[in-house]
Structure formats: C-alpha cells, structure tokens
Amino acid sequence: MNLTVRRWPLVGRERELRSFASVWAEPRYSAFVICGSAGVGKTRLAEECLEGIAREGTRVGRATASRAASVVPLGAIAHLLPSGVDLSDPVQGFAAVTRKLSGPDQGQSVVLVDDMHLLDETSAVLLRQLMDARVVRIITTIRTGEVVGNAVDALVRGGNAFCVELQEFNRDEVEQVLEAVLGSRVGRRTLNTLFTASGGNALFLRELVHGAVALGTLDSRGEIWELTGGRLPSTWQLAELVKQRLATAAPQGRPVLELLALCGTVPLADAEAAATTQVVADLEDTGLIRTLSEGRRATVALAHPLYGEVLRDALPTVRGRILLKAQAERTENWGARRRDDALHIANWRLSTTGTADPALLLQGAVLARYSCDYQQAVTLLRALPHHTARSLLLLGASLFENGEPEDADEVLLQAEGLALTDKERLQAVFIRSMNLSWNCGDAADALMLNDAARTQLTGPGEQRMLRVNEGCLRLMMGEPARGLTLLDDLDEDPLQAPNLGIWLMASLLRPPVLAAVGQSRKAVDQARRAYNLRCRLNDPAPLVLFSNVAYLISLVSALNHDGDIAEARELSQRAWDELSSSRDRPLPWILLPYQQAATELLAGHIGDARRWYAESAAQCRAFQNHQMMRRVLSGLAATAALQGHVKVAEDMRREALSYPESFPPDREEYLGQAWLLAAHGRLDQARQVLADGARSAREDGWASIEAQLLTDIARLGGAAEVVHRLAELAEHGEGTLPPVRARLAAALADDKPDELLAVADELQNLGMDLLAAEAAVTASAALSRAGDDRRAAAAAGLAATCASRCQGARTPLLRAAAPTAVPLTEREREVALLAADGLASKDIAAALHLSTRTVNNHLQHVYTKLGISSRQQLLGHFHSTR
Incomplete structure (x- = not known):
C-alpha cells in the first residue's frame, strides 16, 4: 500500500454520487453545484463525477478559479475557449464562441470549474450563455460562506442548477475512509483521536494520517492500525493550510484565538475582554470560533481542534504565560463559581508559575479524577509541596x-x-x-x-x-465458590458500606463470575442493578470510582453467558459511545472489545469476533498489559483457524504462548489450540484438548465455560461422548444456552434430521448462526441419504442462509457434512480432511497413529463414497463445501 498517493478512495460520499447520477440523467439540469467548507472533499467529489462522464465518451474540460486569475477577464477559462475567436467585443465574441462549440461535430461538453466563488464576472457570463444554449453543462465547487459576484450567483442559482452541500464526515464515515486507505481496521482509540483532531474534515484527516505514517507513529501490529507515542504528528501541508485559514482573522482577533488555544473553552465575556464584542463577532462570522450555549451561560471555543495546535506552536512562551495568568485572574474575580473552575485555575497557575495554592491543586486533582483525566490528576498532585495520606x-x-x-x-x-x-x-x-x-x-x-x-x-x-x-x-x-461465598458479606446499599470503592469492585466482578458458573439469570439481574446504582452515584468522593463503562462491560459478559446476543451488542455500542467521549483507564479499552469478541464468537460471526480480539490485543500492546495477551491472542488464533487462515492462526498461537498464563477461566487458550488442530484435520487431538479444558473448568466450577467446550467437542465429531454431561449442565444451569447446547449435542449424536432442524431453527432465532448452519447442513446430509431430496434441499437452503452470516467460517461440519450418497465415518472424515490439506499418507498415518496401508484403505473408501478418484478431486470437493 502506498500512502503517498494524493487521491484517496472516495468513501463516505456514495449518497452524493447517486444524487449526481440521478441529476445528470435529467437534461433540464445544466449545473451540478457542490458546496461545503474548505477540505470536506468538494474537489475530490467533482473530479469523480467528471471522470465518470469522460468514461462515457463525453468531451470534458477543467478550470480552476483563483484570486490571481480573477483580475483577468476570462483568465480562468481561456484555455477552454476555441482558437481564432475575437473577444475584443464581448457580445460578438461570445456569440462566436457559442457557434463554434455548438457545431454539428462538437456535441455537448462538460466543464468542471473548481472554486467557482473566485471566478471573474466575464467568465461567469460566458458560461451562462453557453449553458443556456445547451452547449455546455458544468460541475462546480463553491466554498461555503464565501462572497460571490452577481454573475456567478446567477450561474449557480435557479431551476437549472442542482446543489448539494457536503458536511464533515461523522465518526462512522471516518472509520470507513481509514479502513479503505489503510487496508484494515483501525483501533477505536486511534479512530477517536483522528476523528477529534480532524473534526471529520477529509483534507485534515488525510494530512494527519500521512504525517503519522511517515513518522511511524501510525502502524499496524497484528490486524489493527494503532497510533503510538504522544502528540499526533501532522504535515507541513496541513500546518500551512491551517495557517492560511487563521491568517483571515484581523490582528485584533489574535489574542482571542491564542486564549482559546491555551484554555479550550472560555466564557463569552472573557473572550470579549481579550478583544471587543465586534472582534469576537467577526471571528465567529469567518468560522474561526464558535459560540456554545451552556444553560444561561454562553461560551466560546475554536471552530476546529487543529487551529489550537498551530496557534500553540507559534505562541511565544512568555506571551502564553501572560494570557493564562490574565485568564486565571478573570476567573477568580468572577468568583470561580463553576464546578470545573478550580481545575482550570490550578492548571493555569501551574503553567505560568510552576506552582499553585495546595488546596487548589488538591481540589483540581479531585475534579480531574472525576472526569477520568488521570494524567492531569497526577500532574497536579505531583506539584504539591507536601503530602498527606489523603x-x-x-x-x-x-x-x-x-x-x-x-x-x-x-x-x-x-x-x-x-x-x-x-x-x-x-x-x-x-x-x-x-x-x-x-x-x-x-x-x-x-x-x-x-x-x-x-x-x-x-x-x-x-x-x-x-x-x-x-x-x-x-x-x-x-x-469462584470461595470468592462468591465471601461476597455474601456485601452490603445491599453501597452508601452503607464502610468502603465504597470495595463495594464497587465487588459489584463489578460478581456478575461475570456468577454467569461463568452457570447462574446467568442471577448474574444479569445483579449486573443491571449494579449498573443502575453506579449511574446514580454522582459524588466524586470514592478514591476508585469505576466508570459506567466498566459496569456495562460486566453486564455484557453476563448477557453473553445467558445467550442474549442482541442486547449484548446493543450495550457494547452504548459502552463505546461513553468510552469514545471520555478518557478512561486502560482496562475498559482492553475488556470491551474482548467481550464483543465473545458475543460475536457466540453468534458465529467469525470475522467480527476476529476483529474484536485483534482490537483487544492492540490495546494490550498500547497499554503494555500482558495480563490479557495470552487470552486474546488465543482468541485470534481460534477465529483465524475457523476462517481457514492456518498460517495466521499458527503465528497467533505461537505468540500467545510467549506470554504468561492469564487468570482463569481461559477458554480461549483451549479454543485456539483445538480449532487450529481441527483446521489441520486432527479432530481426535482437537477433541482431546477441549476435553482437557472442560475437565479443568468442571473441577474449578466454571459450568458455562465447560458447556461451551463440550459443545465444540460435539461439533468436532464427539457428540456421543458429551451428550450426557451437557444434559446434566442443562438441568442445573440458568438461561437459554444450556438446554439448547444439550439439544444440539443430542441431535448430532442421534443424527436425526427432524431434531437437527428443530434445533437449527432455535439456534437461528437466538442469533447463533454458525451452530444453526452446522445443524442444518448435517440435517440436509441425513435427509439426502434417506432419499428425501425436497426436505434436504430446504435444509441446505437454511444452512446456506445462516452460513452466509458467518463471515468465511470453515468448520469440519460445514466442510464434510455436505449431502453424500453414503456417509463418511468419523475416521474417514479425519483422513479425508488431512489429505485435502495436502498431507501425504505416511504423515496422516503418523498424525492419527495408523498404518500407511490403513490410511490408503480409508482414502479408497472415501473416493468410492464421494464418487471421485484422486486427491485433487478430494481437494475440489472440500473446497466447494467450505
């Protein structure tokens, strides 16, 4: 991938492109006008429209208006005019231009005029005549807020012109653009940083990304792009663009801009004190600042975050201190009545003098912690001259x-x-x-x-x-048993607890553990209650105040064990919305994508699960947290193996083992190893790994984890071995998952199509698409063997529908349970899968502890049952069923 290209893929403007196609098909429109602020992508969209027309064989031309060209009549479009026309008399000359361009061999032309607001009046009049004569149609861009002349205004107004206004990208559109440019997903923290810094402006976003890639601070480790280091780097092109924009401010407005660059948001009265009311109004009119309403109080901020970066870089140190000192004094003179005034004054005093009143520093640190700005709290507290225990x-x-x-x-x-x-x-x-x-x-x-x-x-x-x-x-x-017993001492009312922080941690940890031991309904109820109570706690008194996001993650974990995929997804999105708009400690950034991966793995949406495991791993690296790395990398290995990306799975598995074991239960480690073995066709070994994990989970009391591992054993050909234990877990467990897992194992063990179809419908209704697809395709094979071709086709259709949502999942059941005249035995399936993966007979024999002769006999039986005669055909058969 070459990020030095100047044109990015046109992403996020599909609606505008559709509008253009619709408008251009109507002859009554002779102008397509694209409006918007600087950098939103007007020119890029116009070029795409023009190129589409050119590909159809229409003659096209392009002109760029500018202030320099505007002083010369026809200066911007002179190169588009036919030669040999005398323009000394505009009336005669314009008529001659029209006649030449409308000749029988000419046809209608299309002209792109960039920055139409800068076009000279003469050019605008001529273009208008050519449009009225149906000689020319135009595509043009106009910067919002610019003053245009009467002739230009007449050119782009009226019923024959269609206008669209481009807005800045929203967060989702920025994510789409970044993924298209970088070739893979971008981490959520990086997305938030780039979206906030660019303000959704396409040009600013492009320069920020190019600057970060050039300096190596935006890099892809694994499958996710992440920013590293502190400040987001820029490019000189971006700095020049911002400087040009700031240069439109009158000199009297500079102090206001510098004040906002240092302080962020200030009261309107303070901005007016730094200049005058008229100067502030002019800055707002030019789009450099914006006025916000906060109740009865008006505040002012820079219109774009990048303005602050450039202003701070150019601001002399002494002048910056003078501005901050004056702002601190103004705020104190107003009485410092707002809750966050103490935090601001402490910061300003610390920046100007290197010290501040200890009480002010302490108060500011408490407020910084309450807003989750822990780094700011550390800075203020380290500035205290003397410390107490508090x-x-x-x-x-x-x-x-x-x-x-x-x-x-x-x-x-x-x-x-x-x-x-x-x-x-x-x-x-x-x-x-x-x-x-x-x-x-x-x-x-x-x-x-x-x-x-x-x-x-x-x-x-x-x-x-x-x-x-x-x-x-x-x-x-x-x-779990000992821990949950000790938590019985937990007060019902958190405000009655001698230590609110301990209560908060206990209420956070208990629901996921309850769910993992099989009490998912109780876990969901307790997680909801804990979240609702946390939302009502507004006092910043607790030293450790876990955020609302942490409680949402706890609730998502409980819902995953309960099998409520839809609500787990909904709450995950709510958690991202809260996390994206605030600073938070590292663990939520690691645990939220991890829980989303668990949701999607349960659903069988393997690509999404893999994406969230990769996100969690990226955050572990960013925060240097090794505690979760083994777990999330094992999850990555499992999902890559399920998609048939064996080399990636092997690399992830190898890296996972280089990290220390995480605290139990670590189901991902068993899943990663087992599905990698299954991808190689070693189903016996895969089942043994899962059995070991299930035994360990049972010994420690993790009933839900045990059930998941046993279910995967059933999917890998061992249904008869686990059906009774899954029935026991269903009898004693809570929620929808234990019984449906038990019914799936029983249906696979009995190979009864009616039971398989019933459980496939149930699984599909729960949103568990991969398990539904496997049950349906197995039912289809059984029906086909019984000669019921009609129902077999219907079951195959259900399987295909469910599998289409599983994002490339390639499990043994989907690969090998396609309808055949005679079913393959479990051993034949293992041998066939290994042979399809390219292993020689002697290697298959070694892997399965068989003789080479026995392997070859099994292969001959497989060939006969499948109606094929070679390994190449065997590969083709399994490829078609993957």
Missing part, C-alpha cells in the same frame, strides 16, 4: 488508574505509612491490592497483603470489607 492516596489511585503500577505501589506504600486512621489504611490496602491484581496480574501477592491487613485493622467494618476484598481476589484467582 493526597498520596489520591496520587496512588490516579497512577493505578493511569496504568503505572510500580509508581502506584510505591506511593501507596508511603500513604499507608502516613495514614492516621483505619479508614485511610484500609484505602491504601485496597488500592494496593487492586494495583497488584489488575495491573500486575499478581492476585496471590494481593491476597497476602489483604491477609496481613486483617491482623492490623480489627474494626468490624474494616474486617467485613477485607473479607469482601478477599472475595474479589479469590474470584480473580479462579476460585
């Missing part, structure tokens, strides 16, 4: 949530030493234990820390909270 607890919690575990532990240890009360000591122990378990992946050390605290903090409230904290740690260590 300030160190705030700093340690901010470092923990900012993903800096070593610094967090050091600070929290100091806080514990300065603590004057048991409440402060409990806070220090709690946050240290969270830091050890969540960021360092060391729940055992966290448990030792908690146990030591129980000998020191002897109050009944503290003892109860330490038991609850131990319960959370036990859950993270893979001890």
